[in-house]
Every structure is written in structure tokens, then in C-alpha cells.
Amino acid sequence: xxxxxxxxxxxxxxxxxxxxxxxxxDYGTKADDPPQFPVGDVDxxxxxxxxxxxxxxxxxxxxxxxxxxxxxxxxxxxxxxxxTLARDTLKLRGGTLQCPFTRxxxxxxxxxxxxxxxxxxxxxxGYEVTFxxxxxxxxxxxxxxxxxxxxxxYTGDFHTHNxxxxxxxxxxxxxxxxxxxxxxxxxxxxxxxxxxxxxxESVRTTLWEGGTVVVPAFAIGRTQELLLIxxxxxxxxxxxxxxxxxxxxLRQHPAFVRDADALQRATSHARFVTGRDxxxxxxxxxxxxxxTTSGMLSGGPAMTYVPxxxxxxxxxxxMTGYQVEGTPGRDLVETGxxxxxxxxxxxxxxxxxxxxxxxxxxxxxxxxxxxxxxxxVLVNHGDRCGRFAAELRENGFAARAPELxxxxxx
Numbered sequence: 001x002x003x004x005x006x007x008x009x010x011x012x013x014x015x016x017x018x019x020x021x022x023x024x025x026d027y028g029t030k031a032d033d034p035p036q037f038p039v040g041d042v043d044x045x046x047x048x049x050x051x052x053x054x055x056x057x058x059x060x061x062x063x064x065x066x067x068x069x070x071x072x073x074x075x076x077x078x079x080x081x082x083x084t085l086a087r088d089t090l091k092l093r094g095g096t097l098q099c100p101f102t103r104x105x106x107x108x109x110x111x112x113x114x115x116x117x118x119x120x121x122x123x124x125x126g127y128e129v130t131f132x133x134x135x136x137x138x139x140x141x142x143x144x145x146x147x148x149x150x151x152x153x154y155t156g157d158f159h160t161h162n163x164x165x166x167x168x169x170x171x172x173x174x175x176x177x178x179x180x181x182x183x184x185x186x187x188x189x190x191x192x193x194x195x196x197x198x199x200x201e202s203v204r205t206t207l208w209e210g211g212t213v214v215v216p217a218f219a220i221g222r223t224q225e226l227l228l229i230x231x232x233x234x235x236x237x238x239x240x241x242x243x244x245x246x247x248x249x250l251r252q253h254p255a256f257v258r259d260a261d262a263l264q265r266a267t268s269h270a271r272f273v274t275g276r277d278x279x280x281x282x283x284x285x286x287x288x289x290x291x292t293t294s295g296m297l298s299g300g301p302a303m304t305y306v307p308x309x310x311x312x313x314x315x316x317x318x319m320t321g322y323q324v325e326g327t328p329g330r331d332l333v334e335t336g337x338x339x340x341x342x343x344x345x346x347x348x349x350x351x352x353x354x355x356x357x358x359x360x361x362x363x364x365x366x367x368x369x370x371x372x373x374x375x376x377v378l379v380n381h382g383d384r385c386g387r388f389a390a391e392l393r394e395n396g397f398a399a400r401a402p403e404l405x406x407x408x409x410x
Contacts, residue, residue, distance in 0.1 A: 001150045007038035009404040010385045013055045023125040029058030046125035049074040050156030051140035052081025061101035064108040076115045077139025132171035134158040137221035138256040160364035164228040172371045177410040182382030189361040211314035214305045218295040219243040231269040240273040240301040241293030284308035295321045296329035303341040315349035
């Protein structure tokens with residue numbers, strides 16, 4: 001089995017692994033400026049998508065721009081999320097070099113889509129493929145690929161601890177080779193309950209003082225997690241941006257969330273924002289939490305809310321996700337000011353950051369790999385893949401970190 005790493009090798013973003021020039025695992029986008037796409041030309045017989053985040057499915061429609069129409073295999077939520085992201089990309093960048101596909105290509109995605117549930121084996125390009133719950137976001141999957149001689153486990157992104165939205169992964173299928181993500185291979189996450197308690201106490205304090213809390217959040221996974229927290233602790237909240245659409249969609253797939261009834265209650269508890277007639281500016285004056293995109297302050301309704309609350313030190317901006325270097329969110333956390341909607345703005349409102357990561361930390365990654373000590377481990381999807389692979393070798397693993405564009409025979 002030959003594995004060619006077209007993206008996600010020694011980097012986070014544009015994940016893509018080609019198996020025997022036939023089966024493509026993920027085809028994502030790296031959200032740089034300008035965006036980066038997987039390297040090399042591909043003409044797969046079939047595609048398998050691990051989950052619906054931009055760095056794993058963001059370039060998928062481009063595979064359908066030619067005469068070939070490879071089937072795309074995924075879970076039902078991943079299909080819906082990938083289409084949502086593709087349509088948003090067209091809206092933001094369609095018709096430019098920063099968007100490698102057209103509206104026609106996105107329509108073709110729906111024509112070649114083949115959804116599957118967890119632990120339901122299916123044929124893709126002659127391989128037996130099985131999805132296992134990866135515990136990252138709804139519909140996220142470990143992908144097991146079996147050619148009859150070699151069993152390859154592609155972890156995708158995963159989490160080993162429970163979140164309110166999804167349960168942590170417990171799947172450990174037998175595998176000869178593991179392609180493992182390593183996003184937080186050098187990080188130990190703070191206890192999730194402790195993070196939640198600090199967040200809730202901080203928000204409650206601000207609301208009691210008469211302030212407003214803007215909560216920038218990723219639309220997929222993070223927004224729903226925060227709505228569940230707000231409902232559980234009776235925090236008044238609004239939800240705005242793409243997170244509204246994703247929340248409604250996930251309600252249609254109850255089998256892929258941890259507690260469908262809790263998500264229903266959270267959706268009913270939150271007030272959805274239409275954005276009409278100056279509604280956002282009025283909401284920005286209320287004693288409430290506002291969960292809104294974008295999570296790194298790079299666009300979305302947050303461009304209205306943060307400027308509206310920034311001058312009052314009673315107000316708060318609660319960042320809930322990793323802030324990539326060079327983004328307005330990172331600037332705000334580090335300097336107390338940011339370029340928002342084309343203007344550099346100092347922010348007097350308090351700025352806090354919380355680790356609600358949906359990825360396994362170092363202990364989580366090692367706990368999964370501990371069941372694969374006899375397997376070959378290929379480390380990807382991280383900023384320190386080489387160093388982590390070296391650490392694994394010191395601990396007795398047969399591990400390495402492939403380079404971008406490299407082909408590894410397993």
C-alpha cells in the first residue's frame with residue numbers, strides 16, 4: 001500500500017492522503033491568505049472524507065471540475081457540513097483564484113455523495129472501508145481501509161474525552177498502519193469541567209455587572225457546544241452567523257450527537273438573530289451572551305458586535321478557540337486591539353480565552369496510540385510532527401513524520 005501525502009504533512013490544514021493513486025482520504029484547504037490547497041494532480045477512483053471541517057473537505061468540489069465523477073463517501077453530517085462550507089466559500093471567494101471550484105462543481109457533489117453510518121463497511125475503489133466515531137464533531141470518523149493484506153487506520157481529527165455535543169472516541173480497530181493527527185501533541189488540556197465552570201462564572205459576573213459578552217465561536221461544533229453550556233447554566237444567549245444554520249442541520253441528525261434532547265433544549269433556549277433593521281446593535285446593548293462567528297474575528301457578525309461593545313470595560317470578549325497567528329483574534333488576545341472590518345481598534349472590554357478544544361491533547365493521542373504499539377505510525381496534522389514522531393520512537397514505536405508530497409510504502 002502506497003500513501004502519498006498531498007497535504008497535512010508537517011502542517012495543519014489541507015489534509016489529503018492518496019492511497020495507491022486510487023483512494024483519496026480528505027481533500028482540505030489551508031486557511032492562509034491566500035488559501036493553500038493540496039499539492040500535485042489527483043484523479044482518484046473514490047474519495048473518503050473524515051469530517052466536515054474546512055481543512056479536511058474544503059477543496060473537495062474541485063475534484064469534480066473535470067470529466068471524472070469519483071464517488072464521495074462520508075457520514076450524513078459530514079456531507080451536509082461540507083456542502084455548507086463549499087457554498088460559503090463560493091459566497092466569499094467565488095470567481096477568484098482563491099476558490100478552486102464553481103457552483104456547478106458543488107452541485108455535482110450532491111450527485112456523487114454516498115453517505116454511511118459508523119461501523120457499516122462499504123466498498124470504495126476496491127477497498128473495504130469502515131467508519132468509527134472519532135469524537136471530534138458530529139459525524140467525524142476514524143477511517144479504516146483494508147486491501148486484504150494491510151489495514152490502514154486514518155484517525156482524522158479526534159478527541160478521547162466527552163464534550164457536551166459528542167462523546168469521546170473509544171474505537172480501537174485492529175490496524176497495521178496508523179496515520180495519526182498530532183495537533184496538540186505537546187499540550188495538556190485543562191480539565192473540561194473546570195474550563196466550563198470558569199467560563200460560566202465569568203459570563204455570569206459580567207451580566208450581573210450590567211455588561212454584554214461576545215463569544216466568538218467556530219460555526220461547526222463550537223457554537224453548539226456553547227449553546228449547550230448556556231442552556232445548562234441558564235445563561236441568556238443569542239446565536240448569530242453560520243452557527244445558526246449548522247445548529248439547525250445537526251438537529252436533523254440526532255444519532256450523531258451525544259444527547260439530541262439536550263441539543264433541542266439548547267436550540268430553544270437560544271435566540272436566533274436575523275440581522276435585520278439594526279437588530280445586532282440593539283442586541284449588543286443587552287445583558288446576554290452572544291455566540292457568533294467568526295471564531296478568529298476574521299469576518300461574520302462578530303465584526304458588528306465587537307466594535308459595538310469594545311469601549312465599555314464592563315463588557316467582555318470570550319475567545320473560545322485556538323487563534324491562528326496573524327488573525328485579528330490572535331492580535332486581540334495578545335495586544336488588546338485588532339483590525340476589525342478594515343479598521344484598527346483598541347478594545348477596552350475585557351478579553352479572555354478558554355480552551356474548549358475538540359482535539360485530543362498529548363495524553364489523549366498517546367492513549368489511543370498505546371493500543372497500536374505493534375503498528376507503524378505516521379504522524380501528520382500538526383506543527384511539530386517530526387519532533388512528536390521522534391518522541392514516539394524513543395518510546396518504542398515505529399514512527400515517522402512524512403514530508404509534504406512524499407510517498408510512503410507500508
